[in-house]
Every structure is written in C-alpha cells, then in structure tokens.
Amino acid sequence: MPIRIFLASAPRTxxxxxxxxxxxxxxxxxxxxxxxxxxxxxxxxxxxxxxxxFQQTGLTDSDGIARIGRFTNASHLFLASLADLTIEKTYHPSTVIG
Known part of the structure; x- marks a missing residue:
C-alpha cells in the first residue's frame, strides 16, 4: 500500500x-x-x-493543516517551514587581543 502524503507549507514569514x-x-x-x-x-x-x-475558520495553523490531511486520506503529513537563521558575530571584550 503506498504512503499518501499531504505536502503543505507552514504559514509564511x-x-x-x-x-x-x-x-x-x-x-x-x-x-x-x-x-x-x-x-x-x-x-x-x-x-x-x-x-x-462552513464548519470552521483558521485552517492556516498546523492543526487545521493536519485536519485537511486526514480528510484527503493521507497517511502522513509533511509540513515544511522556513525561518531566517541569521548568524551574527559577537565580539566580547575579553576575547579581543589588543
């Protein structure tokens, strides 16, 4: 039996x-x-x-997305979310050699 996946994107930033x-x-x-x-x-x-x-609103959250997956008879849910992972360099006075 194939694995049925509902591929959804998390709310966008x-x-x-x-x-x-x-x-x-x-x-x-x-x-x-x-x-x-x-x-x-x-x-x-x-x-x-x-x-x-007509039953509900707010289907953009992960619970709503999971509910949609169940209605499609998907056996698995793949939920992707992207985030901004900015790396900043921090210099502490104790590490600066003068």
Missing amino acids: AVAHEYQEIVTSRTREVLGSISGIVIVNRSQTESILKELA
Whole structure:
C-alpha cells in the first residue's frame, strides 16, 4: 500500500516567502519520484477547504493543516517551514587581543 502524503507549507514569514514555493516545489518533485509514495493532489485540498469552510475558520495553523490531511486520506503529513537563521558575530571584550 503506498504512503499518501499531504505536502503543505507552514504559514509564511516575510523572510521565507520568496524561498518557500521553491522548496515546496522541489520537495514535491523529490518525494513524488520515490516509489511507494503518492503526493495528495492540491485540487483535492481545494475542494476539501470549500467543504470545511462552513464548519470552521483558521485552517492556516498546523492543526487545521493536519485536519485537511486526514480528510484527503493521507497517511502522513509533511509540513515544511522556513525561518531566517541569521548568524551574527559577537565580539566580547575579553576575547579581543589588543
């Protein structure tokens, strides 16, 4: 039995916005090329969102995304999130040799 994965992106941050579509697209390509894995179609997601709209709001959080995955009969959920991990150099007076 194939593993059905609902591939979703976490809510976007301003920094990650430009990269998130690229990462999601590439992840979809890689996972979709693996034998035994089926990526749940996004068109299924759209119809499910319409059905759920009258029941609740706020489906952008991880609980809502997981609920959508269950409605698509996905057996696994792959949730990606990007963050800005800026590394700053900090110099402490005790480490500066003059």
